[in-house]
Amino acid sequence: MxxxxxxxxxxxxxxxxxxxxxxxxxxxxxxxxxxxxxxxxxxxxxxxxxxxxxxxxxxxxxxxxxxxxxxxxxxxxxxxxxxxxxxxxxxxxxxxxxxxxESSVGYSIRDLNGRLAEVLVPVPAGGYGEITLRIGGGVTHHIASGYEGESIPAGAKVVVIEVNAQEGTLLVSKVDF
Incomplete structure (x- = not known):
């Protein structure tokens, strides 16, 4: 034993x-x-x-x-x-x-509605640019276009209005503080 x-x-x-x-x-x-x-x-x-x-x-x-x-x-x-x-x-x-x-830094693109971001690559009228968002402790970049087709210059503050998950793009609108 x-x-x-x-x-x-x-x-x-x-x-x-x-x-x-x-x-x-x-x-x-x-x-x-x-x-x-x-x-x-x-x-x-x-x-x-x-x-x-x-x-x-x-x-x-x-x-x-x-x-x-x-x-x-x-x-x-x-x-x-x-x-x-x-x-x-x-x-x-x-x-x-x-x-x-344990924490995760994962997120869904659908969670980005209403998030504030900054334009990294200018968004031309009717075209696509790039924005940067802060998510958790990190930064992520996404392709974006103007919500109403307007052009948005680099460095402008924007808000994500709509997420087009099929295309993987965000529709954004300029925000003035």
Whole structure:
């Protein structure tokens, strides 16, 4: 029984060390060959949560085996319960908050309605120019034309009136502040 607990504890510690120290390099070197380890299913079954549960099972089993007078069956059952609590705790206290803290700089062109921009390349009457918009922490450039076909000089402030998603162009109108 003690060998099982030691194996679980050592395997979990080894997994943690390898994933922290060599995780990115190993994934890059193997060109995603280990991607099957990230399970598709319920989010609670993350490899990190499962391995932390196995590690805690080994550690709790060793402590219960050595320092309590419980039977081997009771020791395994208690160690499994402690491991489940630890794995669920790992998910809710670490993994889930980390997943929610990730932010995306992605946006949809349809979200640009009403945004203020600046003309980078002049928009000729009935033609196309280029505008620059600030989105999040970045800057993006888009092809634009005058909403009413008017010409707009470079450096002018404009507002996006309409988005033509099929053509990928923005219809803009000059704004005077």
């Amino acid at each position: 003690e060998a099982l607990f030691w194996s679980c504890l050592a395997g979990g510690v080894l997994f943690a060390l390898v994933s922290v120290i060599l995780g990115d390099w190993l994934s890059l070197a193997l060109d995603g060959a280990l991607d099957f380890l990230s399970m598709d299913g319920h989010k609670v079954f993350q490899p990190t949560a499962i391995v932390s549960g196995i590690t805690v099972f080994g550690g709790a089993g060793l402590l219960l085996h050595r320092y309590t007078g419980t039977s081997p069956t009771s020791t395994v059952i208690l160690a499994i319960l402690i491991a489940i609590v630890a794995a669920v705790g790992m998910y809710f206290l670490y993994i889930r908050p980390m997943e929610r803290s």
